Amino acid sequence: MDVGVTDLKGESGSVVVRREDEGIEIVDDWNGFGQQLTASGTAYFHDVLVDEAEILPDDDRFKYSAAYYQLVQLAIITGLGRAATYDVSQAVAKRTRNYTHANAQFVKQDPQILQVVGQIRGAAYSAGAIVEKVAQSLQRAYLAAFQNNEQLEEEQNALAELESAQSQTVITDLILNASTILFDALGASATDKDLGLDRYWRNVRRQSKT
Secondary structure, eight states: EEEEEEEESSSSEEEEOOTTTHHHHHHEEOSSSSSSTOOEEEESSSOOOOOOGGGGEESSOOOOHHHHHHHHHHHHHHHHHHHHHHHHHHHHHOOOOOOOTTTTSSGGGOOOHHHHHHHHHHHHHHHHHHHHHHHHHHHHHHHHHTTOHHHHHHHHHHHHHHHHHHHHHHHHHHHHHHHHHHHGGGGGGGGGGTTTTTTHHHHHEEEEEE
């Protein structure tokens, strides 16, 4: 686990500890309505011994770390969008019960239904394209660290931060909307708890607050 710490001099940094290390107590008290299988929860540290090699001052961390961690969250949200696309398209393809006012013999041929499926897929695709662009900016920041050019490194780090920050709200809105309208492509039976299709909205909502 990567744990933020402050030493006796007031300097901040992080240390790496292992779940099985003596003195670590993990409380499984996560109670969020989304990401219910997450490893989130309360952790207590009681006189845990830390190897000096596992202590990392903030000044030694890679400078685009905030953008990197944000990229991870964006990739997860995008993955949720792709998974929702798959579930909806499969449900539409297999649905045999039609609507009385349908525009086609089968649901999978109804242009109004296909429009919704297309919107969901389009949102997931767009989110993926944005994530790739953010990843490219982080790659440039990473490479800049080896150019012995402090100004270039600062510029690329700033751009990476900007790319990830401005992408966060866009990707979140795209997939939140997709996870809402997916029910428009299906019937009332899609709200069955056993299907768990509501988990996409809940997970995206939770992930966007990380």
